[in-house]
Amino acid sequence: MIEHINKQRVRKMLEAHAAGDFDSVLAHCTDDVEHFASAPIDIFPHLGRRRGKDEVRQMWEAARSRYADVRHEIKTLICEGDQVAADLRIFLRKRDNDRIVQYDLAAFYTLRDGRISRIREIMDTFDLVQQVLECDLSRLLIAETARA
C-alpha cells in the first residue's frame, strides 16, 4: 500500500522537523524540493517560495532562530498515490518573549520516487499575524473602517 508508506514518510519528516533535525528532514526531500507558503512576506520574510534544499534549509533555520519548542498535532492525514495532505495544529514559542503561538496549517506534499518534491502550505495568516504582533488587528481595522 503506497498510501500507507507515503503517510509514514510524511509523519517521519514532520517529527524530524519538529525536532529541528533538518538534515533528516532534507533526506526525505528531493534535491529540487519546492516549498511555498501563502503568507505576507513583509511580516514573515523567511516564507514565500523556496527552491532546492539549501533555500528550504535556510527558511527553516530562519524560522527556528525566531521560534523554539516547535511541536505539532496531526488532526487529519489523507493520501492518494504520491500526494499527502495534512491538517496540522502547530505550536511555537517566540524566543524574544516566550509567548506561545499556535495555528492550524494545511500542508500538501507531493512525493517523487519516495521523496518529497513539493510542499504547499495554507494557514489562517490573519490570526497568525495577530498572534505574532500581539495585537487585535480586527478591532483596529473595524475602527478604521468606521472612521472612513
Added chain:
Amino acid sequence: MTEHSLWRLSRALHRAINDRHFDALAALLDDDIDWAIYGPIDMFPFLGARLGKEAVLDSVRQIANNVHIRKLERETLMLDESAAATMVRCAMTTQESEKPITARLAQFMQFRAGKLARLRILIDTFDLVEQTLGHPIDLPRFGSLA
C-alpha cells in the same frame, strides 16, 4: 463504481451559494456536523465554527448573502474512502459591490454514511482581508516581528 461523496457535496454547496437552493446541501449534511472555516469572524461573521446541520445551513446562507462564486479551480485533490482533501483556487465577487476576490482554500472533509460529518477550511486570510478592504493593511508599529 459509486461516485465519491465529495462530488455530490461540491455540486450542492456551489448551488447553495450561487443559486440559494439549500435542499440538496441539507440532505448531504450529517445532523451532528462539525464545521469550521478559519478566519476573522469580527470581519466575516459567516466564518468560524458551527456545530449541527441548522447552524451550518445558516452559515452557508450568510455566505450566499455575501459572495457569488465565479470560478473554482481544483489544484490538488486527494480522495480517501470516507475523506477528502482539496486545494482550490476560488474566484468570487462580493454581492454588495461585485468586487472580485480570489482566494486559495485548503479543505479537509470527512464523511459518515455519505454525509459530510466534519469540514475544515483554511484560507490565506491576511490576503483575503486586504482584498476585501481594497488596500494593504497598515500594520501597527508595536509588538515583535516574526
